[in-house]
Amino acid sequence: MISKISIPAAILSAGLFFSLSAGANSQFLERTEVQSFIDQASEQTGLPRDEVAALLGKARFQQSIIDAITRPAESRTWGEYRPIFITDKRIRDGVSFWNEHQELLEEISQDYGLSPEIIVAIIGVETAYGGFIGNYRVLDALVTLGFDYERRGEFFRGQLIEFIRLADEQGLDMDKALGSYAGAMGLPQFIPSSYRHYAVDGDGDGRIDLWESKADIFASVANYFVAHGWGHGEPVAFKVDVADAEVDDLLNKARDLAPKTTLRELRERGVIIPNDAPEVPADFKVMLFTLTTDDQVEHWVGLNNFYVITRYNHSVLYAMAVWELATKIAALRES
CATH class of the missing domain: 1.10.8.350 (Bacterial muramidase)
Incomplete structure (x- = not known):
């Protein structure tokens, strides 16, 4: 054994x-x-x-x-959910966690093609960098x-x-x-099936320890993302203006998160794509989803990498929190 x-x-x-x-x-x-x-x-x-x-x-x-x-955080609105995870402390702690494990994170990032900030943000959202497992x-x-x-x-x-x-x-x-x-379980909060099928022995000691071994933890998160189709360097999501467009039938709702529309179809419906939106083939499958704050409903387009984040936790709120936290951690670290 x-x-x-x-x-x-x-x-x-x-x-x-x-x-x-x-x-x-x-x-x-x-x-x-x-x-x-x-x-x-x-x-x-x-x-x-x-x-x-x-x-x-x-x-x-x-x-x-x-x-x-029966009362998960993901049942809240974006306006209620975001402040739980996007805080100055969690961003600063993410930078500190990254700096502490910089060499290992960079090595695993290069091996798997997943940016360090995504690995750090996943652990930050899941367990506050191991603070509560x-x-x-x-x-x-x-x-x-x-x-x-x-x-x-x-x-x-x-x-x-x-x-x-x-x-x-x-x-x-x-x-x-x-x-x-x-x-x-562990810092990345893998359920048993994910632990068995996606966790990897990053430090080569013959066992997979998602509680203590940072090499195992980081490599397992990266392996999960790559196995679900993460595209290194590809964009994640962008905001759009639906104006008066009729798009309710195109929206991804609840657990129905598989991309089911295209930018071509969105444009044909009258959705306004911003000029600074990432370049994506017109027929590439994308997600269309909403984020609700106290006073408005925003419409967003999620690309392949956004969908991959939802494969870790089946929620657009979760995916947006991970992406925003990752972006803010990387920005603060580079400032």
Whole structure:
């Protein structure tokens, strides 16, 4: 087995959790859907059925996880969301973080073709450069959401199976690994499936540590972006004026974020493209989306790289925050 990842002691506080009674855990394990999952997980992971059951028996239901996922920051308007992440402190801290890891960031940027400011901004938005990595046991988060969050239960049960596989592959202690309320881990907040499929061993020590190894962390973020089609040096987004154009049917809304229109079609509808907009082929697929502040609705065009950011977190608010934070960090660092 690969050596265990060293998880910071600061995120292993046992006092952060409340546990179900033994009777309640027994009732949980007797649920039909839980028994079916135990069979499925045992078959897919190779773990004996009794070990899967024992693992689930250690999980603690946490209502605060359900509460958190039903009111995500991404449900806010841009006017409410932006001040959370675009602050003078987060920009300054981003410059300091970049300077501290300059050599490594530049090396990974050259290897993967992803600018350092994007890597830094992702970590800045996700965990404030490692300042807050999450205080939920990943096991608790995935079990709670997998069996008591009906809207996306199937997804989180799948992530629970991925977590079991990940723990076996990387030697993770499933009792102690902490993350977000959605089960995302480390500085870049990878969910288990992303950890298994996109995280890389950047420092070559034979394990992938997204809590402590900056080489692993930076390389994993870069690998994720490149795997999803990031174009080095390509533009990200620009603002447009819709004037009186009828474009509601062209807007990307909610989780429907795949580019579905073109600049040619936008122009034909009467959308005004600014003269300083990046040069993009007229038939290139783009996104059209809105950002709402207190007193206005802005229309923006997202290009391929903007869409790639939404693949990290399926929200135009998130993508815009990452892009703006990256831009401001780079500008301050160069000033």
